[in-house]
Amino acid sequence: MHRSTLCAMALAVVWSAPLPVRAQGAELSMIREEIRQLKDAYEKRIQGLERRLAEAESRAGKTEHDAARAATVVAHPGARAGGENAFNPAISLILQGTAARSSQDPETYRISGFAPSGGEIAPASRGANLGESELVVTANIDPYFRGLLIAALTPENEVEVEEAFFQTLALDHGLTLKGGRFLSGIGYQNEVHQHSWDFQDAPLAYKAFLGGRRNDDGVQLKWVAPTDLFIEFGAELGRGRSFPSTARSRNAAGAWTVFAHVGGDIGTGTAWRAGLSHLRTSPRGRAFEDADSLGNPVTQSFSGRSRLWIADFVLKWAPGGNAAKTNFKLQGEYFRRREDGQLSFDDTARAAPRFGAVLSDTYASLQSGWYLQSVYQFMPRWRIGYRYDRLNFGRVDNGIVANGLGPTAGDFPLLMSDHRPARSTLMFDWSPTEFSRIRLQLASDKSRVGLTDHQALIQYIFSLGAHGAHRF
Amino acid sequence: MRHLRAAVAILILVWALPAASALNIFACTPEWGALAKELGGAKTNVYVATTALQDPHRIEARPSLIARARSADLMVCTGAELEVGWLPLVRTQSGNARIQSGQPGYFEAATHADLLEKPARLDRAAGDVHAAGNPHLHLDPRNIARVAIAMSERMAQLDPRQSAQYREGAKAFLDRWQRAIARWEKAAAPLKGFPVVIHHKNLSYLIGWLGMREVGALEPRPGLPPTAAHLNELLARLARDPAKAVMRAAYNDPRPGDWLAGRARIPSVVLPYTVGGTEVAQDLFGLFDDTLARLLEAAR
Numbered sequence: 108m109h110r111s112t113l114c115a116m117a118l119a120v121v122w123s124a125p126l127p128v129r130a131q132g133a134e135l136s137m138i139r140e141e142i143r144q145l146k147d148a149y150e151k152r153i154q155g156l157e158r159r160l161a162e163a164e165s166r167a168g169k170t171e172h173d174a175a176r177a178a179t180v181v182a183h184p185g186a187r188a189g190g191e192n193a194f195n196p197a198i199s200l201i202l203q204g205t206a207a208r209s210s211q212d213p214e215t216y217r218i219s220g221f222a223p224s225g226g227e228i229a230p231a232s233r234g235a236n237l238g239e240s241e242l243v244v245t246a247n248i249d250p251y252f253r254g255l256l257i258a259a260l261t262p263e264n265e266v267e268v269e270e271a272f273f274q275t276l277a278l279d280h281g282l283t284l285k286g287g288r289f290l291s292g293i294g295y296q297n298e299v300h301q302h303s304w305d306f307q308d309a310p311l312a313y314k315a316f317l318g319g320r321r322n323d324d325g326v327q328l329k330w331v332a333p334t335d336l337f338i339e340f341g342a343e344l345g346r347g348r349s350f351p352s353t354a355r356s357r358n359a360a361g362a363w364t365v366f367a368h369v370g371g372d373i374g375t376g377t378a379w380r381a382g383l384s385h386l387r388t389s390p391r392g393r394a395f396e397d398a399d400s401l402g403n404p405v406t407q408s409f410s411g412r413s414r415l416w417i418a419d420f421v422l423k424w425a426p427g428g429n430a431a432k433t434n435f436k437l438q439g440e441y442f443r444r445r446e447d448g449q450l451s452f453d454d455t456a457r458a459a460p461r462f463g464a465v466l467s468d469t470y471a472s473l474q475s476g477w478y479l480q481s482v483y484q485f486m487p488r489w490r491i492g493y494r495y496d497r498l499n500f501g502r503v504d505n506g507i508v509a510n511g512l513g514p515t516a517g518d519f520p521l522l523m524s525d526h527r528p529a530r531s532t533l534m535f536d537w538s539p540t541e542f543s544r545i546r547l548q549l550a551s552d553k554s555r556v557g558l559t560d561h562q563a564l565i566q567y568i569f570s571l572g573a574h575g576a577h578r579f
Numbered sequence: 580m581r582h583l584r585a586a587v588a589i590l591i592l593v594w595a596l597p598a599a600s601a602l603n604i605f606a607c608t609p610e611w612g613a614l615a616k617e618l619g620g621a622k623t624n625v626y627v628a629t630t631a632l633q634d635p636h637r638i639e640a641r642p643s644l645i646a647r648a649r650s651a652d653l654m655v656c657t658g659a660e661l662e663v664g665w666l667p668l669v670r671t672q673s674g675n676a677r678i679q680s681g682q683p684g685y686f687e688a689a690t691h692a693d694l695l696e697k698p699a700r701l702d703r704a705a706g707d708v709h710a711a712g713n714p715h716l717h718l719d720p721r722n723i724a725r726v727a728i729a730m731s732e733r734m735a736q737l738d739p740r741q742s743a744q745y746r747e748g749a750k751a752f753l754d755r756w757q758r759a760i761a762r763w764e765k766a767a768a769p770l771k772g773f774p775v776v777i778h779h780k781n782l783s784y785l786i787g788w789l790g791m792r793e794v795g796a797l798e799p800r801p802g803l804p805p806t807a808a809h810l811n812e813l814l815a816r817l818a819r820d821p822a823k824a825v826m827r828a829a830y831n832d833p834r835p836g837d838w839l840a841g842r843a844r845i846p847s848v849v850l851p852y853t854v855g856g857t858e859v860a861q862d863l864f865g866l867f868d869d870t871l872a873r874l875l876e877a878a879r
Contacts, residue, residue, distance in 0.1 A: 370642025
């Protein structure tokens, strides 16, 4: 038994060994020579056919056909422009802007009941407003790596690095390693670039739990399983430079994520993907400003653990899989976050503080949120979409209030408003080509407790330069 | 312990099996999938990413394509930017080093044929132009022969153990193809100078091969959907320079072509465009048989 096992293994190894190793050199060159002869013979035959066709044409004397032929220039794809510039990376530029109206001032935007995420989460500013102009530069670095940079020129005349990463091409076995700053693979919409979103702004759950989206500095390893069903696993180690983490000077990762995606086709018309993601981080001194029950400014700060789960799915349908005329997309995600640690309450910065000391006690919360959206292209160029957002306040245990240190729930209007923010958004867009889009969006936003914000905006998105590939 | 060893041995055997059997081919479009089957026969597993009823410009990098690209030994695509909207993503996300640019496992048909309609000036104001030229090259059967030679060579390079079979496959196919081209060219003689209106510039190679004459296109610019104003202008032009048919690929929207054909009182012809586009076009021979039959019917 022992020997036969060894034999079987040896056989298997020999069998699976790279084939060229076993092919004899002489045999190979013979084969190459034969193929070359075959190719020459057929090139001659093809040329002969073309000559015959040309003769037949000239005999027939079809002058208009000759003219048509002369008009079409024959290109030789092998001959490309030389010089240093030939290695320029693919460059594209995204231009966007909005004109918006809203019944509440976007400057005072907040999501009641949820710790502020510090991201760019406010609705579009009132009036005409330039959006972020994005410069995308990408190319293969060498046979082993690809590089990409997305720099955003903000309307405040600043430059922000949205993404700047390298990605491996040659690890093989389904593995890809990414390093630098990149959009995290968690959830579904997070990896979709903002100019490809189906609505002008992010879902409320992304605003509340990730500050709009997550693009950390770090590394990502992904593995695609060798199966016909799409199965992908990924993990990221990052600095944790933004919400829900806090950037720290530390010789270790500040945040890590794991995620899994499954996807496939149903017939030729439907494609789907579902995923589960987890983000774990330990923020330290995650501070924000709030106002106490008398309207005086206070600083609150959280230190502890934050764990976020995201379940996502997306389904796309087009008749026969031909999205050119009509197509439909359904997308939804569910977020659930648990945080526990210490919360501090500080009003000492005031001239006449009410409490006069930094109060600190335990804090724990379990909050969730979800959205569901669908977009339907009912005729070429025209799409209509609807999104419903909902956040659940869930459970918040605030030791400062419960243990009677002084402040009451009313002194934590942001953290302790038992409110269920909701939003309905209607979208209508027109895309003359795949490089341009004009969008009308209407929303009724109940993010603030007791207030409804009616928003209306027109947005343009233009894409210049290299034709980018879009994610599923 | 013994059972464990046996189990391990079986596992290794199973793991080794796919490597030792057929060449896994990922074909971006049905025509190259059909050609790979003709050349490789039972030595290959061919997965075709798209169907003839899907607009090849509008494919998405869907999860199933990434999964299939993951285990492909050879990817056969058109190139010339036809697949630019989805293929780069599928390749980088697949984690498959064999199918990256510059590897023998990535084959582009467009580099083995002379492309028509290379734009003299690159400007998107002219519509969705392809810098390398018109990528719909397979509708000239002589291009298929050129690509077949290069593709069989590539298959032999990747799977040298079966190279004799690929060579035989190519020889047999090209012999049949040569005879078929002669037959098609003879049958298509009445189509010489046949004036047609096309939907999109996806039939240029067919028109060039058969010596037909393109009077106009339903799309005002390549890639832009037909507009009422443009169709009316085209109708007026047809009064001066009449066409004898409106041609479109099976995946193109039928309404603009049918509208124009109805007004101009000429037949509207649906061509399979690629393998699988019609009932008859189930392989490359069927594709051209059916295309010619439909055109000759309209020309009668």
